[in-house]
Amino acid sequence: MSMNTVPERLAALREAMKANGVDVYLIPVGDPHASEYMPDHYTALTYFSGFHGENSNFVVTMTESAVWADGRYFVQAEKEIAGTEIQLMRMGEPGVPTAEQYCGKVLPEGGTLGLCGLTASCGLVRSLQKELDAKKGTIKLLNLEDELWTEGRPALPATPAWLLPKEYAGFSPAEKLGQLRAKLSELGCTAQLVGKLDNLAWLLNLRAMDIQCTPYAMAYCYVTPDKATLFINTARVSAEAAAELKANGVELAEYDDVLTVLAAQTEEQTVLADPVSVNYAVYQTLQANPALTVKDEADPLLPMKGVKNEVELAHTREAHIRDGVAMVRFQIELENRLAAGEELTELTIDEILHKYRSAQDKFLTESFGTIAAYGPNAAMMHYHATEEDHAKLEKKGFLLVDSGATYMDGTTDITRTYPLGELTEDERLFYTWTLQCHIDIARAVWLDYCDGHMLDTIAREPLWRHLINYRCGTGHSVSHVGNVHEGPHALNGRNTTVFKPGMIVTDEPGVYEGGVVGIRIENELECYHKASNQYGEFLAFRPIMFVPIATSPIVPGVLSRDELDWLNAYHREVFEKLAPRLTEDERDWLAKKCAAIGA
CATH class of the missing domain: 3.40.350.10 (Creatinase/prolidase N-terminal domain)
Known part of the structure; x- marks a missing residue:
């Protein structure tokens, strides 16, 4: 048939x-x-x-x-x-x-x-x-x-699996397994079935390229007190990676055997299975095994992975500086080609970005499909230009570019909104208010009981004053050499995770006026411990992304003195961090972009 x-x-x-x-x-x-x-x-x-x-x-x-x-x-x-x-x-x-x-x-x-x-x-x-x-x-x-569905069905991905070296990850798989087992015993469990790919990648430092722009391997891991079994298509694991996993107490089994092996477990365990991330077939197999007692708990790996260790933080800061160099070179080429009257489209943006990012040391892949949206297209939050449907760039209005990369030492996510020429008064006001929101959360200081939804309101307040809102979160957590959206913390109206030092989050407020304009300004921020005194522990954010933010669209007199001071200090830091890695011409260009305003 x-x-x-x-x-x-x-x-x-x-x-x-x-x-x-x-x-x-x-x-x-x-x-x-x-x-x-x-x-x-x-x-x-x-x-x-x-x-x-x-x-x-x-x-x-x-x-x-x-x-x-x-x-x-x-x-x-x-x-x-x-x-x-x-x-x-x-x-x-x-x-x-x-x-x-x-x-x-x-x-x-x-x-x-x-x-x-x-x-x-x-x-x-x-x-x-x-x-x-x-x-x-x-x-x-x-x-x-x-x-x-047998004909023409794409095969299960089986890209080569490898281990992120401890020098980038901070801990070996054996050390992380030790941390997890300690956590499990606190939760009254002896074992866990890890189903979510990002948590598994973090636990075993396991990486592959099974999902577009996301360096993970399709696999499960069953962790008991004395061993860990990784269910993966073993043909894709190099002898070297297999030996390293074995040395870290990890055995290999075939991906397709997960249900059979779990059904055959005879050792009594209390198994933690997160119903949100463990599929029903696996969950039911665990439940049907009389030797296993299943306990529904949120996956403890998510909060463990959400707070970056010192090694991850040091590397990710360095990756962001290299990414900043690529962003500067991209912007210079974009401006030069537009000034020369060349015809450019939204699709050209991705090509230029890829050229400069892929030339950077330790580049692995883009961290998601680049969003380059000109004019009204930017009002659609997840707009993607296609061969059939894309806009030409003109010398007026705004171009929004949201992009990122994964390197061996970190994952980046950044948005800048570039003025391409003449702007309307509304465009300038929307841009200025968005920047106020961006700055207000970036310079926030709070006591350590504050969670994601409390901090989210700080970012929105400048837009709320004008009865405007954006229908998405203010920011999300980013993995270390992994997926660009992770948990458990985020800046949005629903997130109740308390912020802790070492957490990384994006700061990306925006204005999206359907059919008119879309504006977003995004950096990644690192949460750090600012001070302790009789009132408690104070936390704050500092940026880890250093790329100039366009100042020409800013309407004078709107930013407060404190906001201007933050912006000028940020631009001084952008220049200090990037200048040593740029040519003399690039440095001159950057100095102009980072010039103080409103002095």
Whole structure:
């Protein structure tokens, strides 16, 4: 039977459902590791529905089907499912059920819902079961995605796996395993199944290139008091890396054997499994083993990884200075080519950035796809220029560039908004207020009980005064040689993680006026201990990213004296740190960009 169109794929899926005694089948967007960005192998939802969105579920019954999309994807989803039977469920709109509620409604009394336990999170399965209970429905684990999607499916990634040397990581895998075991015993556990790739990468200093722009390997690790088993496609682990892992008390097992090996464990353990990041198939296998007692706890590796050690901090500061040199060279070339009247587009930006970043020592990869957005395009927060759809740069308005890189010694994330010529009064005001927000959080001082959502308000206050807000967080944590978004701390209205010295966070407030303009100014900040006195422990931030911030758009008289002093001091530091690494012409250019204002 041909399987080239969505209706044909749905027909095949329904045949397989019938053969397996399943009334409803659910396909989530997900991989076995609760990853934010996933390998193409895990795009089954797109294969069966035609929809290319994140944060989605696709539900199929014998007679109907529906796909869930959030606000970012309403327009795109409509286009992509046009001409099929699939209904669009606009998440968050009045009267629209969740995927779980819908399943509860369409499941026949005593019916069976099927899903693949490897790509479904425990949270999803638990909320499904709640909805199915009213119908006395059961959940059956089966993998129709693998059974039906055989042709043209991207293979599971298996890029070479290697270990980040201790000189960059600060601790060996054996030392980190020791830290984790101590933490587990505090939590009343003896073992842990680590499912999340960033936590596993940190624990074992393990790196690969399985996910675009993210240097991680698809793997699991089962840690007990006296050994650790890494489940990975062993063919990709070099003899040298395998020997080093063995010397650190880590045994290798095949990635595909994880369920069999966990089911066969006979040693009694109390296993910590974080239901947020351990997939349902693994979780259920642990639970079904009589030797194991499963304990639901938040993964302790996240806070351990969130506070950077002294070695990581020293290296990341150095990586950011090299990145700053690349950013300066990028800006000089951009300005020169625009001045010469060359025709440039948003796509040119990525090429120039890559040229200068990849020439830097220890460069591994971009840390995410560059966002270069000119004029009104920048008002769309996650805009990406494509070959088919991109803007030409003109000598007016703003160009927003959000980019970053991962080096052997650190990961960077920076945004600058560049004036390309004449600006409107509104553009100048929005820019100035955004800069005020950026500066106010960068120079914040607080007592050590403050958490992410308390600090977030400091950043927004200058915009709130003008009755403007931005609908995203002010900042996120960044991994060390890893993913560009990590936890546990962040600056946003929901984060309750208390800030601690050694945490790194981005500072990226913005103004996004639909169809008009988008402005963002982003540095990475390091939290440090500022002082202790009779009132307690005071913490503060200092920037680790040193790249000039455009001063020409600033409206005079808006920044306070303290804000101006911060900006001028920052620019002095930018010059001091970057000048020794630049040519004489580049230094002259930088001196002009870093000149004090409002003296």
